[in-house]
Amino acid sequence: MPHYNLSLLGFGNVGQALACLLMGKQEELKVRYNITFAITAIATGRHGSAFNPDGLDIEKGLAAIQAGESLNELSATSPPSDTIEFIRACGADVLFENTPVSYTDGQPAIDHLRTALENGMHAITANKGPVVHGYQGLKALAEEKGRKFYFESAVMDGAPIFSVFRETLPAANIKSFKGILNSTTNLILSRMEAGESFDQAVAYAQSKGITETDPSGDVDGWDAAVKVCALATVLMGTPIKPDMVARTGIREVSPEKITQATAAGKRWKLMCSAYKEGDTVIAKVVPEMVGAETPFYSIDGTTSIVEFETDVLGKLSIIETDPSPDTTAYGLLADFVNAVR
Amino acid sequence: MPHYNLSLLGFGNVGQALACLLMGKQEELKVRYNITFAITAIATGRHGSAFNPDGLDIEKGLAAIQAGESLNELSATSPPSDTIEFIRACGADVLFENTPVSYTDGQPAIDHLRTALENGMHAITANKGPVVHGYQGLKALAEEKGRKFYFESAVMDGAPIFSVFRETLPAANIKSFKGILNSTTNLILSRMEAGESFDQAVAYAQSKGITETDPSGDVDGWDAAVKVCALATVLMGTPIKPDMVARTGIREVSPEKITQATAAGKRWKLMCSAYKEGDTVIAKVVPEMVGAETPFYSIDGTTSIVEFETDVLGKLSIIETDPSPDTTAYGLLADFVNAVR
Numbered sequence: 001m002p003h004y005n006l007s008l009l010g011f012g013n014v015g016q017a018l019a020c021l022l023m024g025k026q027e028e029l030k031v032r033y034n035i036t037f038a039i040t041a042i043a044t045g046r047h048g049s050a051f052n053p054d055g056l057d058i059e060k061g062l063a064a065i066q067a068g069e070s071l072n073e074l075s076a077t078s079p080p081s082d083t084i085e086f087i088r089a090c091g092a093d094v095l096f097e098n099t100p101v102s103y104t105d106g107q108p109a110i111d112h113l114r115t116a117l118e119n120g121m122h123a124i125t126a127n128k129g130p131v132v133h134g135y136q137g138l139k140a141l142a143e144e145k146g147r148k149f150y151f152e153s154a155v156m157d158g159a160p161i162f163s164v165f166r167e168t169l170p171a172a173n174i175k176s177f178k179g180i181l182n183s184t185t186n187l188i189l190s191r192m193e194a195g196e197s198f199d200q201a202v203a204y205a206q207s208k209g210i211t212e213t214d215p216s217g218d219v220d221g222w223d224a225a226v227k228v229c230a231l232a233t234v235l236m237g238t239p240i241k242p243d244m245v246a247r248t249g250i251r252e253v254s255p256e257k258i259t260q261a262t263a264a265g266k267r268w269k270l271m272c273s274a275y276k277e278g279d280t281v282i283a284k285v286v287p288e289m290v291g292a293e294t295p296f297y298s299i300d301g302t303t304s305i306v307e308f309e310t311d312v313l314g315k316l317s318i319i320e321t322d323p324s325p326d327t328t329a330y331g332l333l334a335d336f337v338n339a340v341r
Numbered sequence: 342m343p344h345y346n347l348s349l350l351g352f353g354n355v356g357q358a359l360a361c362l363l364m365g366k367q368e369e370l371k372v373r374y375n376i377t378f379a380i381t382a383i384a385t386g387r388h389g390s391a392f393n394p395d396g397l398d399i400e401k402g403l404a405a406i407q408a409g410e411s412l413n414e415l416s417a418t419s420p421p422s423d424t425i426e427f428i429r430a431c432g433a434d435v436l437f438e439n440t441p442v443s444y445t446d447g448q449p450a451i452d453h454l455r456t457a458l459e460n461g462m463h464a465i466t467a468n469k470g471p472v473v474h475g476y477q478g479l480k481a482l483a484e485e486k487g488r489k490f491y492f493e494s495a496v497m498d499g500a501p502i503f504s505v506f507r508e509t510l511p512a513a514n515i516k517s518f519k520g521i522l523n524s525t526t527n528l529i530l531s532r533m534e535a536g537e538s539f540d541q542a543v544a545y546a547q548s549k550g551i552t553e554t555d556p557s558g559d560v561d562g563w564d565a566a567v568k569v570c571a572l573a574t575v576l577m578g579t580p581i582k583p584d585m586v587a588r589t590g591i592r593e594v595s596p597e598k599i600t601q602a603t604a605a606g607k608r609w610k611l612m613c614s615a616y617k618e619g620d621t622v623i624a625k626v627v628p629e630m631v632g633a634e635t636p637f638y639s640i641d642g643t644t645s646i647v648e649f650e651t652d653v654l655g656k657l658s659i660i661e662t663d664p665s666p667d668t669t670a671y672g673l674l675a676d677f678v679n680a681v682r
Contacts, residue, residue: 021653028512043515152509158654163509168501169677171369172671175387199486292633293641295660298633307660312362312671313499319636319648321656330653 001034004340005053007041007090007121009083009112010098011065012127013209014153015042017329018096019058025333033341041090043083045099049071051079053091068243083108087115094339096332097125103217103226103242106133113149117141122339126153126328128223131230136239148339153331155181155227156304163338165235174236176275179306180299181227183209183323184218185250190301192258193267198251198313210302220249221285223271228272229285231306236274238281248282252289261289269296272306295319332341342375345681346394348382348431348462350424350453351439352406355467355494355551356383358670359437360399366674368612374682382431384424386440389413392420394432403540422673424449426441428456435680438466444558444567444583449532454490458482463680467494467669469564472571477580489680492617494672495521496568504679506576513651515577517616520647521640522568525552525559526591526611528642533599534608539592551643562611564625569613569624577615579622587625594628602630610637613647624642636660 006022008015019039029035038055048057048070056074064071072078082084087095095116097109106129109339113123113130114137123142125131130138131154142149152162165172172229180186184205191201202219205211226243233239253268261268266289274283290296295317299305307317347363349356353659366547370376388499389411391397397415405412413419421427427434436457438450453470454464460502464483466472471621472495473480495504506513521527525546532542536657543560546552552559566586574580594609602609607630631637636658640646648658661668 025512033511045366068647097510106510128613159657161508164501164505167508168504168675170374170675170681171366172675173516293639295636295639298634298636306664312674313668314644314661316500317658317660317662318654319658319660320654321648321657327654333401333653334509334513338509341511 001030001036002340004035004037004093004338005040005091006037007087007092007095009043009095010086011042011047011061011071012079012098013042013325014328014332015096015098016062016065017325018098018332021326021329021333028339033337034339035340041079041086041092042071043086044071049079049086050075050243051090051155052076073125083112084115087112088119090179093120094122094336096336097123097127097130099127101127102129103222106130110134110138113138115140117145117147117149120145120147122148122150122336124332124335124339125151126332127151128226128230131168132226132233132241135233142320147306147336150335150339152335153328155230155307156318156320157323158327158329158331159318159320159323161231161306162234163334164318168337172312174308174310175278176230176273176309178271178273179339180274180296180304181306182218182221182224182270182271183302183304184215185221185297186303187301188219189250189253189258189268189270192253192255193262197255197280199333219251221247224270224272224285225283228274228285230282232274232281236276236281238276238279240281240283244283246286249271250287266291267297271296271301308321342371342377343681345376345378345434346381346432347677348428348433348436349379349380349439350384350428350436352383352388352402352412353439354666355669355673356437356439357403357406358417358666359439359673360403361645362667363650363672364399370678374678376678376681379402381429381434383412384420384427385412390420390427391416392431393417393434403434424453424457428453429460433676435463435465438464440468440469442468443470444563447471451475451479454479455482458488458490461486461488463489463491463677465673465676465680466492467673468492469567469571473567473582476574488549489676491676491680493676494669496571497647497659497661498664499670499672500664500670501675502572502647502657502659502669503575504675506661508679510651513650513653515617515677517614517649518572518647518651519612519614521610521637521645522613522647523559523562523565523611524643524645525556526562526565527640527644529560530591530594530599530609530611531642533594533596534603538596558608560592562588565611565613565626569615571624573622573624575613577617577622577681579617579620581624585624587627591628607632608638610640612637652660
């Protein structure tokens with residue numbers, strides 16, 4: 001029975017949810033997929049790090065983090081404090097990279113993932129940055145090393161998007177896609193329909209930990225644009241960067257506009273879209289009014305949707321309802337199992 | 342480069358669309374998947390059959406069928422007229438089974454698929470009958486023979502449903518699902534909303550070849566019930582038969598009811614659903630009014646949708662818009678590539 005040592009880089013909401021899910025699915029993975037594993041390394045930004053080649057005590061680790069304590073005391077040996085050195089030294093078979101996203105250059109996640117692959121690990125991330133800024137290089141390196149670079153949770157959390165095209169739709173070529181990919185703006189627009197001001201809705205999203213203290217990455221459409229780039233780069237074979245996406249955020253969607261839309265039986269949505277034109281992809285992120293005759297109308301709160309037009313199927317849409325860190329964690333677990341089974 | 346001989350059982354709309362698609366994708370399958378193939382056998386119900394171990398001339402075959410002629414003249418040798426003998430003698434690596442569906446016992450498709458597997462072929466079908474009535478036996482036989490029994494197009498045509506759970510969602514367990522799975526009734530209800538009577542809408546569906554001369558398999562919910570059984574059997578590991586599905590068709594949905602629903606901002610849909618209860622699955626097919634707050638409201642005409650609730654994701658929905666025989670054919674092609682790659 002193949003056994004895998006797992007290393008977790010980043011142990012925030014998603015990393016902790018992943019650890020819990022892995023523990024909860026341990027027996028099922030053994031029985032159904034003949035896979036056993038141990039989490040042997042965890043590195044955090046502010047709570048220390050821990051190594052144990054025999055497997056860390058995850059319950060103790062979760063308790064330490066929740067008590068605001070360091071992971072250092074769990075460690076059998078003293079891990080390197082430098083992250084790249086940590087990855088080189090961790091001796092794992094799989095690295096889960098969950099450090100904060102960089103929209104502009106995908107670093108330091110790209111270096112983390114590259115180091116993992118160079119050291120013979122599968123490299124798995126929920127991070128959009130390295131997909132947009134490092135996909136070709138990381139994919140080529142993974143192939144050279146006979147390992148996988150997977151990132152299902154980078155777009156629409158754990159909903160299967162990249163893996164659907166990779167594993168289930170051979171010889172399908174995407175002509176265009178359209179979707180609602182940013183949960184925060186969709187939640188804000190939904191709450192504004194219920195009567196909140198923009199500021200109130202932003203404050204609500206912040207209170208739920210759904211957007212940052214500075215919400216501009218969401219409300220100005222950067223997060224959505226990065227996701228569009230990730231989809232175009234991986235699924236349409238056309239690398240585009242966020243500054244190539246015609247981008248308008250939701251600040252212009254006033255309460256008056258929302259009231260008018262509601263009266264007309266429509267809803268404002270931050271629509272993402274892209275289509276192939278020759279060798280390039282034309283992409284945009286822009287608020288649009290949608291009617292109930294489209295599935296976009298029903299996408300409420302943090303739910304998301306993407307609709308693909310291919311050369312072989314009618315339009316194919318995937319909706320993920322109410323995601324959470326658990327959902328993102330599942331995408332990471334699925335990447336792990338799909339990488340090794 | 343692996344080469345596959347393909348045998349087509351049934352050469353109606355779907356079989357012909359499959360032959361066209363295979364020809365159109367021949368170069369792409371070679372370049373992207375290192376797969377070459379030849380269609381070496383075709384058997385039809387009323388237009389003869391043909392064998393050629395070097396590959397049949399498909400353009401001639403399509404022309405013959407469209408001219409109402411027999412395929413016999415394409416044949417290098419004289420194939421057996423008995424279908425089981427035909428399968429045994431065809432010497433193919435893959436059998437595509439596309440004979441008419443039997444809701445009650447899945448025959449003769451089950452025997453065709455079993456014979457294919459026993460003779461070392463991958464067995465692929467768009468036929469719901471053998472999935473509902475023969476899944477366990479055919480799957481076990483396929484595993485014993487090291488071959489695949491795939492049937493992506495049995496539900497929602499070529500949209501990836503079975504393959505999504507098989508290939509992309511490891512350790513995901515379905516608690517329930519809900520969907521609109523019968524295109525004909527959804528088209529009829531959509532046209533009744535536009536003012537047609539039930540009989541007019543049925544006649545329209547018949548004129549488009551979407552339903553049979555006797556439309557009861559669709560309008561009384563049998564087709565939907567069989568699809569529910571296929572999903573429950575394969576994806577929930579709980580074999581149920583159509584007579585175990587609480588089934589109400591759309592005959593009770595009067596023009597008056599539709600007018601009332603429209604006035605209330607709702608639509609009637611033939612909703613399929615199933616949920617796990619202990620070791621069994623409770624399933625029903627029944628007309629329901631749905632509101633625009635659900636994605637079901639936007640499902641118009643022949644479009645279909647299924648929404649899964651699992652233990653690892655928020656609700657995950659898949660929508661297929663406006664399918665055609667080409668879409669069904671793509672599901673068969675995808676099954677072929679996924680079986681051999």
